[in-house]
Amino acid sequence: MIKGVLIDLSGVLYVGDAALPGAAEALERLEAAGLPVRFVTNTTRKTKAALLAQLRGLGLPVAAEDVFTPAQAACDWLAAEGYAPHLLVHPGLEPDFADCATEGPKAVVLGDAGEFFDYARLNAAFRAIAGGAPFLALAANRVFKDADGELSMDAGAFVAALEYASGVKAELLGKPAPAFFAAAAASMGVELAQVAMIGDDAEADVAGALAAGAGGGVLVRTGKYREGDETRVSPRPTAVVEDIAEAVELILR
């Protein structure tokens, strides 16, 4: 019995600058059915506010309180543990850390800084970690589809670089960290075992959620999905469907 739904954003609700057909209606159906939803994304190049504006511009009915980002998980972690952030993130994401402490011991927070990954910033983060600062990673994705249509290096490569130099393993806060899925479920007031995850990434979205204990994992054949992705991951998806519309149909049945 599914009592809550986690939905990835890019590749599930939209691709590039266009909402996917039936995405808006699928979200409306979930709301009409009274099923709580959280949108979970590893995108860390823009603030939550900018993300919401983008979704609304695409005609997608997404409420601010339903978007759950790794930056938010990091802010919660920093507040709970008593650290100020040493940020190595895209400038577009920095405002999401505006309410964090600025004094006291620092924890390194690494996101997809893109072109802002340079030697000086990486080495400053390395020295902080080597000096004992906790090391938090908002994401550890290997690659992403860049604006020119080619794959480019994602945050995970730079996590690997800092781990290699420092000998310290990063604590991953985004997908597929079990704690991230659990926190998203908890924010809906339901057990992760009663939650279904819908995503286009067979590994980080679907297998990740199932491994963390989600009740279901539905892989959509949109976005970054490639034929046979479901056979290359463990655990296998609960279901593989055409798109978000079919995923919601399946969950509501």
Add this chain to the structure above:
Amino acid sequence: MIKGVLIDLSGVLYVGDAALPGAAEALERLEAAGLPVRFVTNTTRKTKAALLAQLRGLGLPVAAEDVFTPAQAACDWLAAEGYAPHLLVHPGLEPDFADCATEGPKAVVLGDAGEFFDYARLNAAFRAIAGGAPFLALAANRVFKDADGELSMDAGAFVAALEYASGVKAELLGKPAPAFFAAAAASMGVELAQVAMIGDDAEADVAGALAAGAGGGVLVRTGKYREGDETRVSPRPTAVVEDIAEAVELILR
């Protein structure tokens, strides 16, 4: 019976801007004894010519043909395999690749580019590797002692980043790659089993050479040596001595 000697440079013959006491005399003793020598270094921020000028400025009698660098190993590899280099190295090292092919398929060659490691250069190398270019690493050191006395990220961190993003393992050409030690021995016309390596890095120099099949590995207590380094590596050094003078004394006895 030792018939050839491999010697690391920084930390063994000199530290910073000063030759170590007895280093020049030790090299003269080896030459007088007719023992062939190769100087092997993972330093990849300057050309071999610049390195030689530095050594001579320190009063160290080092012949050009006795210096064996990973850049040279890379040039040999590129010529043998029929590739042109896609360089991600420090500009100071680029002249060492001046004689390489410029046309034809490319192989990525990564060295310690220092501040020249930026997102655009790393991503260009990633795309080449993802597109099938062989991936050669001149070194895979984790950290080095920087000009300000603190540790900084070395080439190995960026090798790790590219390996993580591409899923391709780099072929290491510098120490402690067995092929590097073997090629240095071969260039002296002796078997590696008849060669002794002298270094201040218990892992990359001494254990690396022994693991590759060197007849002896002598660790000196100068440079980056820290008390107890010899107990943290496998295989253990054949001998641990004060400095290059004592190492040569031992080998000639």
